[in-house]
Amino acid sequence: MRIGIIGSGNAAQTLGSALVRRGHEVKLGTRSPGKLTHWLEQQNSDDASVGSFRDAAAFGQLVINATAGDGSLEALRAAGSEHLNGKIVLDISLPLDFSTGILTLSVANTDSLGEQIQREFPRAKVVKTLNTVTSAIMVNPLGLADGEHHLFLSGNDAAAKREVQGYLADWFGWKLILDIGDISSARGTEMLLALSSRIYGALGHMNFSFRVVQ
Numbered sequence: 001m002r003i004g005i006i007g008s009g010n011a012a013q014t015l016g017s018a019l020v021r022r023g024h025e026v027k028l029g030t031r032s033p034g035k036l037t038h039w040l041e042q043q044n045s046d047d048a049s050v051g052s053f054r055d056a057a058a059f060g061q062l063v064i065n066a067t068a069g070d071g072s073l074e075a076l077r078a079a080g081s082e083h084l085n086g087k088i089v090l091d092i093s094l095p096l097d098f099s100t101g102i103l104t105l106s107v108a109n110t111d112s113l114g115e116q117i118q119r120e121f122p123r124a125k126v127v128k129t130l131n132t133v134t135s136a137i138m139v140n141p142l143g144l145a146d147g148e149h150h151l152f153l154s155g156n157d158a159a160a161k162r163e164v165q166g167y168l169a170d171w172f173g174w175k176l177i178l179d180i181g182d183i184s185s186a187r188g189t190e191m192l193l194a195l196s197s198r199i200y201g202a203l204g205h206m207n208f209s210f211r212v213v214q
């Protein structure tokens with residue numbers, strides 16, 4: 001499958017490497033392709049490539065948004081709605097706001113970044129997921145508690161969510177994936193950041209995830 005990843009940071013690189021290893025064709029998108037030279041060399045594969053945000057979106061049959069939350073809308077606008085329309089946009093971003101010196105969210109409670117993206121690109125099938133764990137866990141869920149922890153799916157398109165559930169199981173081995181509703185449910189997983197950051201403070205590491213028991 002051809003996958004376009006909008007982003008050049010740790011998450012984009014980790015997802016990109018894992019997907020290339022799984023035999024997919026992956027293009028990472030950035031405003032500064034030079035910063036991905038090392039990543040590209042490491043892949044040592046014709047299946048890996050780098051381009052602009054627009055190049056990555058045009059390339060992908062599925063597009064992953066792995067940009068900083070405060071730049072996501074700008075990055076996706078640069079990618080071009082014509083390259084997102086009709087496609088699944090798997091959105092892993094968090095609307096982190098560091099401006100006050102205390103980590104907060106730039107949007108919360110009555111809205112979310114997932115909803116902002118869906119509103120801006122109404123013909124894209126935005127599925128918010130993977131945003132509750134680190135990039136290392138995203139691509140290796142079995143490395144933590146034998147994979148017995150939950151990932152959440154938010155999105156308006158039920159078929160797109162089922163497709164993403166299949167991909168996450170197939171690509172990375174995710175076992176427990178819970179569809180929590182339409183894209184407004186992204187408020188919940190984005191706001192988990194308030195809890196995650198405090199758990200990080202308590203444990204001193206980010207190698208944890210969440211499990212729903214009932």
Ligand SMILES: NC(=O)c1ccc[n+]([C@@H]2O[C@H](COP(=O)([O-])OP(=O)(O)OC[C@H]3O[C@@H](n4cnc5c(N)ncnc54)[C@H](OP(=O)(O)O)[C@@H]3O)[C@@H](O)[C@H]2O)c1
Binds near residue numbers: 006
């Ligand atoms: N890293 C993790 O483990 C993890 C876990 C869960 C969720 N997330 C979320 O995943 C996303 C990516 O995280 P990350 O740590 O890999 O990288 P990051 O440092 O949060 O984001 C880097 C990317 O954001 C783009 N960007 C930043 N400001 C921009 C702007 N004003 N306009 C357009 N693009 C802009 C950069 O573009 P250039 O390439 O052009 O510089 C780069 O591609 C974030 O939203 C983060 O909260 C990350």
